[in-house]
Amino acid sequence: MASSPDAAQRLWSALVDVYQPVLRDVVAVLERDAGIDSGTYSALAYLDRAGGRMQLRDLHALMRVRYSQPGLSRLVQRMEADGLVDRRVHPEDRRGTVVALRRAGRDRFRRAHEVYVGALEKHLGRNLSAAAAAELTDALEALAARRADG
Amino acid sequence: MASSPDAAQRLWSALVDVYQPVLRDVVAVLERDAGIDSGTYSALAYLDRAGGRMQLRDLHALMRVRYSQPGLSRLVQRMEADGLVDRRVHPEDRRGTVVALRRAGRDRFRRAHEVYVGALEKHLGRNLSAAAAAELTDALEALAARRADG
């Protein structure tokens, strides 16, 4: 039995009221305390998780929601200009570009990650008991899963 | 007792996985089926709720999170160019600008609102029982309130 339309609107409103201020603060704190925009942080995080190097195409597949292909292309160009990554022609397919973390990029990511985790903890950790956080997380994950199916 | 940092990250990840796809679809559907961007929809909604006219300053106070003051100024200029609103000098304080819905703006809003409600119902209503939606909404509202205090 589905809930009423009004319930969906109130749920959306509640989601926005949690999501937007947290996102806003995370972005601000990343810029202020780590010196990077949130797109750069995401790219650094994916690169770090992948062991430090990734083809541009694959990075784009992970960041589709936020960046178009040209958008990511230029983001990585800026990151290269800032000395955070290298861009090289893929040795086995010269159409491709391999993006690799440089030392400065790894360092910047580590610093940014601390800031990022701290901000999330501040907003979402301190305000919930472990049980409440787990319940809320489960409910959201279930909703996301049903959304993806339907 | 606060939950662990890892719990905060998982909660954030779950929030993102619900919020982003829904927002993305709402924006796309508003553009495709109602012919407006989401910023215009928000402005129309606030104007409608306020009875059809509002001072630019007050509208900006409501849309602070999404638009800077110059950003809102230009959004409303585009809305005027599209025939959705009127902009007039405030009669009692000639620094101010009064924004008023025109008929076309009201019509466009009504159509957009149906589209908007339908999208939320599709994503958030059909996938939850009334009880589950209410529980989730309560939990999110409580979190937002604690966030705002701390």
Added chain:
DNA sequence: ACTGATTGCATGCGTGCGCATGGATCTCTA
């Protein structure tokens, strides 16, 4: 009433985005 501060809005400028497209390379098929 006069002067300086404040308020409300608009504009100049630089930047980043997406869409459309281009150029280079690879793949597949005949």
Added chain:
DNA sequence: TAGAGATCCATGCGCACGCATGCAATCAGT
């Protein structure tokens, strides 16, 4: 082994944003 099509990335263009600033109207203190 051509040649057509697909793939990968970069660039041209237009647009919307934010920051800094400008301008006009109002307000506050004397």
